[in-house]
Amino acid sequence: MKKTIANVLFLILFVILVIGILQMPTTASTNAPAYNDIVYHYINNGATDTNAVNLIAAILADYRAFDTLGETIVLFTSVVAVGSVLRSTKYDKEAKENE
Amino acid sequence: MVILNIVIIIFLITCALAIGKIKDLIGAVILFSAYSLVMSILWLILNTPDVAITEAAIGAGVTSILFFAVISKTKRYEK
Amino acid sequence: MNDIIIKNITRIVIPFAQAYGIFIILNGHISPGGGFAGGAIIGTSLILYTLVFGREKGKKKFSHKMSEIAESGGIMIFVLIGVIGIIMAGSFLANQSAGFPQGELGNILSGGFIPILMIAIGIKVASTMISLFNILIDEEKV
Numbered sequence: 001m002k003k004t005i006a007n008v009l010f011l012i013l014f015v016i017l018v019i020g021i022l023q024m025p026t027t028a029s030t031n032a033p034a035y036n037d038i039v040y041h042y043i044n045n046g047a048t049d050t051n052a053v054n055l056i057a058a059i060l061a062d063y064r065a066f067d068t069l070g071e072t073i074v075l076f077t078s079v080v081a082v083g084s085v086l087r088s089t090k091y092d093k094e095a096k097e098n099e
Numbered sequence: 100m101v102i103l104n105i106v107i108i109i110f111l112i113t114c115a116l117a118i119g120k121i122k123d124l125i126g127a128v129i130l131f132s133a134y135s136l137v138m139s140i141l142w143l144i145l146n147t148p149d150v151a152i153t154e155a156a157i158g159a160g161v162t163s164i165l166f167f168a169v170i171s172k173t174k175r176y177e178k
Numbered sequence: 179m180n181d182i183i184i185k186n187i188t189r190i191v192i193p194f195a196q197a198y199g200i201f202i203i204l205n206g207h208i209s210p211g212g213g214f215a216g217g218a219i220i221g222t223s224l225i226l227y228t229l230v231f232g233r234e235k236g237k238k239k240f241s242h243k244m245s246e247i248a249e250s251g252g253i254m255i256f257v258l259i260g261v262i263g264i265i266m267a268g269s270f271l272a273n274q275s276a277g278f279p280q281g282e283l284g285n286i287l288s289g290g291f292i293p294i295l296m297i298a299i300g301i302k303v304a305s306t307m308i309s310l311f312n313i314l315i316d317e318e319k320v
Contacts, residue, residue: 050274050289050290051280051281051290052207052208052292053207053208053283053284053288054206054208054209056149056210056212057206057207057212057289057292057296058207058289060212061206061212061291061295061296062271062273062289062290065260065271065295066270066271068295068299069253069256069257069260069271072252072253072298072299072302073253075302075303075306076250076253078306078310079249079306079309079310079313082310082313082314083309086313086314086316087242087313088316148210149210149211149212151210152211152215153212153214153215153218156215156218156219156222157214157215157218160218160219160222161222161225164222164225164311165310165314168314168315169314171315172314
């Protein structure tokens with residue numbers, strides 16, 4: 001019983017997602033929401049603003065450099081979290097010896 | 100080109116379903132690595148070489164090694 | 179691992195992989211690629227060294243102390259460049275108005291601070307990959 005309910009819900013979700021995909025704008029369409037004035041600004045002024053040929057690097061490291069700083073801080077936080085849980089320090093050794 | 104797209108997307112869907120079903124965790128990681136490689140080819144077809152390089156390096160290389168390191172600490176087979 | 183074929187092939191492959199990673203980082207602003215992809219390639223080559231030659235030899239090449247320095251050093255370079263922008267032009271991470279040398283369009287020395295940021299991100303990502311692997315593979319807590 002549980003399994004049939006789950007399968008039916010799964011099928012309904014599948015149909016909804018397929019309908020959603022069919023509504024999406026196709027590749028390089030002018031109806032896409034991301035196709036607005038800022039695209040023209042980047043394409044026309046990107047090379048003179050930043051002096052970098054690769055437009056993606058210009059956006060990542062100049063126009064949106066603050067976002068990239070956030071990404072690197074996320075990486076730093078992940079290493080600090082894993083290290084604080086798994087790495088053994090000298091305090092762990094002292095606690096082991098005192099037991 | 101349309102046929103290549105269809106073949107790639109069917110491969111991706113099959114890989115994703117198999118990752119959920121398989122009981123051997125190392126097999127799941129290898130399937131995930133194959134998924135990432137084919138996904139990077141799909142990015143290349145969509146004219147985004149930056150994302151393709153990053154996907155091939157991080158998705159297929161580093162992620163699977165980190166998963167292997169975690170599996171070596173726990174059990175290989177799912178119950 | 180004590181296989182002579184794997185050891186010899188690893189010795190040959192690692193310099194090429196690292197040179198390719200450095201190429202991708204340094205050419206980040208004139209061709210596809212950038213800090214994230216190049217850093218991941220360099221980190222993977224160091225992980226390969228640790229896997230083949232063992233943890234002890236890997237520790238000599240990239241110790242915990244060095245990874246701590248590289249972790250915080252990458253972010254420090256990034257923030258320092260942003261602060262230079264504040265001092266020179268009044269806004270965080272200002273490029274052209276802060277007077278960074280611009281160079282000629284299309285050369286490897288162009289784009290103001292973009293190559294420096296790419297190198298900082300590359301160091302950060304490479305040391306993140308190798309230190310995550312080392313922490314996970316080390317012996318459990320004493």
